[in-house]
Amino acid sequence: MPATLQSLSITAFKQAVDAGAIIVDTRPATVFTAGFVPGSISLGLEGSVAEWANALLPHQQALVLVTDAGSEAKSADLLAAEGFTKVLGYLEGGYEAWQQSGEEIDMIIDVEADELAMDLPFDENIVVLDVRRPAEFAEGHVVDAENVPLDEMADLVNIANIEEEQNVYIHCRSGYRSVIAASLLKRQGIHNIRNVLGGWNAIKAETRIKTEKSAAGDTKSTDTPE
Known part of the structure; x- marks a missing residue:
């Protein structure tokens, strides 16, 4: 895992979002629809992450990740390869931790x-x-x-x-x-x-x-x- 990619507590994650970071959720699309952190953009690793990240995300803006366990580094590396170097970290425990903490959720x-x-x-x-x-x-x-x-x-x-x-x-x-x-x-x-x-x-x-x-x-x- 890249040395700069940090595990973010829910509090730190929320602070980053409040400061302007975009939430990128790399879980599969079929999982994303069942529940996600409000405001997240779905870019599931099963699809063309590079293409759609370049088309839809501003390179200059900070990003925070929600991933499946074990996919943190892969998610960050795919984005970094496309010039997204301001990945601040990933949500510790993933969406499950967010949900279990009683935070607001959204679904499609x-x-x-x-x-x-x-x-x-x-x-x-x-x-x-x-x-x-x-x-x-x-x-x-x-x-x-x-x-x-x-x-x-x-x-x-x-x-x-x-x-x-x-x-x-x-x-x-x-x-x-x-x-x-x-x-x-x-x-x-x-x-x-x-x-x-x-x-x-x-x-x-x-x-x-x-x-x-x-x-x-x-x-x-x-x-x-x-």
Whole structure:
């Protein structure tokens, strides 16, 4: 483990966050949704941490980590390799210690594609937010879905039109990017969101959900890493 990576007590962790440090949670996305420290950004080690860290995190800002036990050094090393050198430390005992201490927690509600299919015809406030890349979106998407690619969500202007009364169902291709996106929305105080498990892969198999291709639908994209 890097000599500069410190184990932070809950008190020290909270002090760092109060001073402006961003919380990066590198646990798997499927674990993150079940509970996390409020304000955390999900960057699970099972996905493209380097790509999304560079796209979404400011290099100059201090970071603190929440990780699985034994993943502290790997998490810090991956970030350091991308120029994120201000990693102050990791939460001692991880999320479990935070939860057991009685601190406030947050979570993201996961839903299956069939729940989206049931809600679409009847919920006038529903918004399907597709965070895949434009080429992926063009090849097929839910009718009337909004496309805000994940790498554009660091600019708050791109999510400013989400209203408090809207019910936002968010998805990507298979589920990794949508959890990152959901964590970004949560961080901005947008809480009425659902993460569609299995993403587009599950949605396109649900025959009750109307889908379409956009005008650029003949543009082929290769499978992109989550």
